[in-house]
Amino acid sequence: MAEETELRYEPASIEPKWQQRWAADPTMYAAESADCGKPKYYVIEMLPYPSGKLHMGHVRNYSIGDALARHMWMKGYNVLHPMGWDSFGLPAENAALKNNTPPREWTLSNIAAMKKQMERLGLGYDWEREVTTCLPEYYRWNQWFFLRMYEKGLVYRKQSKVNWCPQCATVLANEQVVNDCCWRHETTPVEQRNLEQWFYRITAYADELLDGIDALEGWPEKVRTMQRNWIGRSKGTEVDFFAYNDEAITAGALKGNGEAEQRGEKIRVFTTRIDTIFGATSVQLAPEHPIVARFAANDAKLKAAVEAMIEQQKKAKEDGDIGSIEKEGIFTGHYAINPYNQTKVPIWIANYILADYGTGAIMSVPAHDERDFEFAKKYDLPIVQVIEPVQNEDTTELPFCSKEGKIVNSDPLVDGLTCLEAQKKLQEIARDKGFGEAKTTFRLKDWGVSRQRYWGTPIPMINCPACGLVPVPDDQLPVLLPEQIAITQQGGSPLSRVPEFLNTTCPKCGAAAKRETDTMDTFVDSSWYFYRYTDAKNPAQPFDPKAAQYWFPIDQYIGGVEHAILHLIYSRFWTRVMRDLGLIVNDEPATRLFTQGMVLKDGSKMSKSKGNVVSPDDMVASYGADATRMYALFAAPPDRDLDWQEDGVAGISRFLGRVYRIALKYAPAAVAAKGTRLDKPTGTALKLLRKLHQTTAKITLDFEGRWHFNTCVAAIMELVNEIQSADAELAKGEVPQAAVYELLHTLTLLLAPFAPYLAAELWEMLGEKGNVLRAPWPASNAELAKENEKELPVQINGKLVSLVRVAADADAKTIEAAALADEKVQSRTAGKTVAKVIVVPGRAVNLVVK
RNA sequence: GCGAAAGUGGCGGAAUUGGCAGACGCACCAGACUUAGGAUCUGGCGGAGCAAUCCAUGGGGGUUCGAGUCCCCCCUUUCGCACCA
Incomplete structure (x- = not known):
């Protein structure tokens, strides 16, 4: 009984003990100076808004970052792993209204509470570099x-x-x-x-921000696409049409280009397809286009119709279904003159034209644009084809929107040219005659x-x-x-x-x-905070350029995908501004970006209204910080959504208990063998050490790229299961102590990035005085990890029939012989012809049998 | 509508290069130790079948000696974009 109590794994007593010891050592997670001789590694998780409590999303985010930081420390890097508080913002004011607490007080006490939670979780941050954006030292x-x-x-x-x-x-x-x-x-x-x-x-950097995305190879493709869409560069042409009323034209007021410029009221349109301009059969205006108001000034009926359309657009925007509303138009009674050929086209107001993009006006070319085609059909506007598809084009039906074609039916100047040639030519004409120019439009504002x-x-x-x-x-x-x-x-x-x-x-x-x-805007604060980390207390500058130059770019940035456009575009903008101010030399803030998945509960996002919020504090209180963190890594690969299951955390806690009891049982004797080496392990020792070195290799590889920490934890569990199943031999002392020591020692190192508290406890059990973080990451001995025998699957016509045990490096001939000699194979092939034998050494054998 | 990711036991997930589908964990079942068990240990656990075997990775086709993995079509879910001229 007494013994059982003693063997119980109790994170509630182990973890606070270590937390206290760590708190007493401020150098524990401190980054070293640039001349320390080690390669630098800068890893951060996105800083939180200090709402008062960490949520599970934070726990997951920080568990990933902390595991990586710890691994890099053990790999011998000079690691910068700081934390801060994105602490300006509206909730502080709302809280002030609600509780009559000053925003500053509310914010700072939230920060204190969350910092405590982080420390309880055992997250390894360099608090000497803490950045709090709401303090004057930062916001100045x-x-x-x-x-x-x-x-x-x-x-x-x-x-x-x-x-x-x-x-x-x-x-x-x-x-x-x-x-x-x-x-x-x-x-x-x-x-x-x-x-x-x-x-x-920011638009001054629009081109650079867009083009720079190509170089961000360490960023998720999804984020890069979202940023490209957001910036939304579109290269085209702006040209001026000139508005007349019908009477002026029929009265012969229009005599030529020169006069048109004097008399007409300019309507500038933006198009990416200036090559199709001779197919333009109307001009379309957004209902909020300034000229519309003038048209409507003396036309009550038009005015009412326009107002209704504006209202409709607004409502559609609010409902989020602008983009699918039925196309509608109003004829203004006015006409516009195509500046290239003086053709008269009607001016319409259309509900699918947006006032805040381009010029808020377009030329409508039904033959070569889907939307214009739909509109022209509905209102019976002429459709004039001016591009002839090239021969191999699949569809030649109208609307023909591809640029693979030749200009026809237009003007001798461009007929016969390709679309791109025509665009260039027409842009030149517009520029020379002064009625237009090449123009690049951005969605980014x-x-x-x-x-x-x-x-x-x-x-x-x-x-x-x-x-x-x-x-x-x-x-x-x-x-x-x-x-x-x-x-x-x-x-x-x-x-x-x-x-x-x-x-x-x-x-x-x-x-x-x-x-x-x-x-x-508080996004200003988060646009450059990670530069401040490099020199957080500098009273004279935002940071010392030398410090930033040493640490930047960030090697690994980790956060939620919800910041893919806001924060991450502003940060890229700010980085370029600072570069042009001469403060830094890097173009981009971070080489690699990782976006972790969301934490769900019962398949949906945790929220107060659903009542499915899991509190990190409760988890830590019941199962400990190690189990909570390790579960966050184990339950799913980091980039996928994770469904939180408390039973799963309990499972991790049981596993950690098993590790703890194995160590309690076998460490005391093994410590005596510290420093000795087992040259030629055999039997159980060989089996266990082989598994150990395989596990080490697997985890090391995963840290280098794949980051499937869920399988890393599973691999450690497999290793522990194998040790457990050798319990009888271990208990009888049949496994050499040197091997037991190596097992426990390396197991501790492998656990260190994932379960820092237990690792510290085991490290001490193994008689180590220093910090396990400063111990070198274990190397896998490839020779020892290698299996010398393998069981290969034997298939007949692709179906598994048997397994044969052969030497791991057996050649094709040997494997084939072993397969053919197999009992099950023989009984299956009796009386039949083996037409072909496919041997993939080290992998499989397949017999084609007829 | 366009684009991306995903779909594998009761559940979370594994299978990194086309080669034993279901590692590891949860839940469940049986057993051991127990006054007790939300402790610990041992074993079982995709489906059908007494069995030999057969069936099975959203559905349907294909390539291949061999497909969860590659190709084509379709369905579902999630995310992003969405009349951007």
Whole structure:
């Protein structure tokens, strides 16, 4: 009885003991200096928002990163593995409203709580480099970057329509609008408002951000595709049509190109298929196109129809089914002149034309565009074919949208040319005559960063009645966020209601002036935090360029795929800005990116409303941190979704208990054999050591690329099962102690990345004083790992019939002979002809029998 | 609609190059030790059949000596994009 109690694996006593010892050693997970002589390895997990509690997604994310970091430490790398807090943002203000707690206090106490959870989980972070984005030591550099970008023309201000979430009472970036609803309030439609906003000119880097994706070979293809789509580069041409009303044309007012320019009202269209312009049979305008309002000014009927269409578009956007609504159009009664041939075409307003893409106007070529074709059919507009498909084209039916063809029926200048040749030619003409130009359009918009919120980085600008907008001088940074302010639900920027903050003097002329009261989007904070880790306490610069140059790029970045566009595009943008400021030399922030799958419960995302949230604290309390972490790695490959099953965690806990008891039983005697070597193991010792070296090889290989930690854990279980099944021999002392020692020693090392607490405990049992993290990762002896005999499957006509035991390196002849000699094979082939024998040495034998 | 990933026992998953389908774990069943068991140990565990055997990786075809794996068609699920001119 007493003995049994003693043998019980109790993480609740083992783990806190080690946690305390580790806390006493701040160098435990500290990165070393650049001249330490080791190769560097920079691995981070995406920093969390300090909501107050870790969720299982965090646990999974950090278990993956921590296992990798630990493995790299053991491999002898100088590892940088830091953690921080993305700690500005709306929830702090909401909490302030709800509980009357100041945002700063609420945030900092959440951070303290979550840090405790991380420490309890045994995650190995270099806390000396902790970055907390809501502290002035950090956000002053957001302001500093803002000013540098302002100087370079990468920050500008414009009156613009912005996405407004009535729930958040603030502006959202395009990236924060999901299905035309707020990304935090998925059922709240986003409204449009006109406000003066600050923008980062990310489009200045649009080409580079897009082209750079090709080089990101260590990033998931999925993320690369999403970024390509998001940037959405489209190369085409803009040309001006000229609007007339019908009377002007019939009255002969139109005499030629020159006159058209004088008289017409310009309608600029964007097209990727300027080669089809002679097939344009109408011009289509978005209902919100500015010229539409002028057409409708004296036409009440048109005005009503347009307003209805705008309403319809808006609703479709909100419902997320813009893209599938029935095409509808309104004829304006006006006509436009094709600038190339002076052809008169009707101007329509159409519900499938978007005001905020391109110029909000298109030329409609029904013969060569699906949508235009559909529209023309419905409204009986002419369809003029101007491209003749090449011979081998599969379908020649209209609409013919491929570029594989020759221009016909157009103009002597382009007839007979290929589409691409014609495009080039027509662009030249437009440029020479001044009615158009080649143009590249992006879906990516400039990054609106103004937020009418309190808990964010104050924008370092001052509005002086005399001097206008004046940047805050560097020596007045940081512009501190006032701490004691009343958070209310009134609209507008909370800072505008804080006179001490609002009122200041102009840095230029000294007159009374007012501060900018908007704060920055929190995505600013996370765009460069990982650079700060390299020199987290620098009071004079965002970071020392030398430190960043040593550590960057990040070798492995790990996080959720939900950040594939927002955070990861902004980070790539910011990296380029910093490069152009001369702070860093890398173009991209991270060489490799890994996106882990979600943690589910009963097949669906954990959420309070579903009541299926599993708390990491409960798991750790019941089964320990090691079991919780190891289960997170064991239950599924890291890139796939994982369904959390508590019974599974219990299983891991039982497994760890088995390991613990084996060590308790056999370590004391084995320690005596420490340092001795077993030269030629035989029997059970050979069998166990062979399995040990196979396991080592498998796990080492997986860390190098595949990352199937679920099978790594399974392999360790197989090894332990094999040790367990040799229990009788071990108990009788039939296995040499040197072999037992090697088994336990290496097993401990293999466990170290996955179960750090138990590994530390076993390490101590084995008489080791130092930290297991500093012990070298075990090498697999290939000679020992190799099987000398193998059981090969014998098939007859592809069906498994028997197994034959042969030497592992047996040649084809030997294997064939063994297979033919096999009893089962003989009885199956009796009286039949063996037509063919296929031998794959080391793999299989197949007899073709007739 | 377009694109990507996935579909394997009761469940999570394994099979890295075309070569023993179901490793490992959970659940379940039986046994041992027990006053007791949410402890531990031993054994069993895809389906059908007493058995020899047969059937089985979403469905249907194909390539191959041999297919979960390669090719074609279809179905389902998840994700991304979606009138972007």
